[in-house]
Amino acid sequence: MAHRTPLFAAHQAAGARMVPFGGWDMPLHYGSQIEEHHAVRRAAGVFDVSHMRALDISGTHASDFLRYLLANDIARIKDPGGALYSCMLNPSGGVIDDLILYRRSADSYRLVLNAATTDSDLDWINAQAEPFAPVISRRDDLAMLAVQGPEARAKALPLLSADLRSALEQLKPFHACERDECFVARTGYTGEDGLEIILPNEQVIDLWQRLLNAGIRPCGLGARDTLRLEAGMHLSGQDMGPEVSPLTSGLGWTIAWEPSERDFIGRAALEKQRHAPLAERFVGLLLLERGVLRHGQPIVVNDQGAGVITSGGFSPTLERSIGLARITAEVTDACQVEIRGKRLAARLVKPPFVRHGEIKIPR
């Protein structure tokens, strides 16, 4: 049987359509995926992301371990409370997974793993950890809510403890703070301002209900996917994967090359690619005709195969179809996408498509 989050019954009570996702029964939507999408762009929505797994890593050599495990450099986070987005690579420089890492104290970190890959990620992490002997704790006792949208903080803050509230009022984007057992980060995956709240399983039902009572709309995985696509954010297993370099997945910016003496898993392979001209690059696409871009559709330029759609879908904000794609380096402007045997015109654009409620690409 699939795993269920502590909110399973609450989702059903809110009218959710439940679907299997990464080994979990999760809400796809609560009636209308498009209305949930707009709620996050215009007001506030809450997502149950308790299927994602927090992992706490601590110990004298925890920092050294994470500087070896991850392509981004946690030494960039000077103070407790800072967050870092990073890829976890294999020795050939492919992306095993992407994650957000929070520094909690000098020797203590929390990272959040994708649901579908939690077990394999953990096996990988444990296998690399031995020389550093960190304490690795999988936090199955914690649930996670993402409250997102321009009104998210204003609506959610009054529901949290006074102590936490005063800290959150000052909290900068991509930072976190914690009081007692409640960990709150100003992060998210929608392109909007908002919070991600990690708290004990037994407390999440109460908070969920209070967020809904405050007028925050429950949102499912469907809206999460269209929001993250509009925000130009990557989806593990689609836009990147173990066979593909972060340099051709639009994730080159997450690699910390300096200091050059820092060795991290995958570095040697990436160094070889780094100075060679890249055959492919990662772009956004706007479909100019009617249809919907989907993962795996081929891209054609001058009757030649020129790339592939890695993520695609309908953008509720643009009311057009958009996608992310890996494309041969020389293509700069127009291309065609082959959809069910027909070739439809598309234009290259620079993601994000939408951020903070505003359309960011020329239409």
Added chain:
Amino acid sequence: MSQVPTDRVYSDSHEWLLDNGDGTATVGISDHAQEALGDLVFVETPSIGDELSAKQACAVVESVKAASDIYSPISGEVVEVNELLVDNPELINGDAHGEGWIFRLTIADPTEIEALLDAEAYGELIAED
């Protein structure tokens, strides 16, 4: 609970077919199917003049999440398509059995209609979902 009108028949792939009484039939997808698909954003209809055989994939509906093939329940020639769906695919979400019809075709072999499910049988089928 999905509506299952009794004036028409259904395929096990969730299309409905209404005999128009003039040698043609109208085809759409069931209320149950539109509900499962969610918000529809694009419909690719067949072309007028297409010769279809029963169970042939002939149209595509795309929801926000995924594309789904639509199969012709019977054989025949397409004589009309619902042009309104080009700009308003959500008509299927709002009225799957009425304004959200997809295409009309000639009835090549009336016995193919008899092989489809009546409302009661279709209701039982979707109750199992």
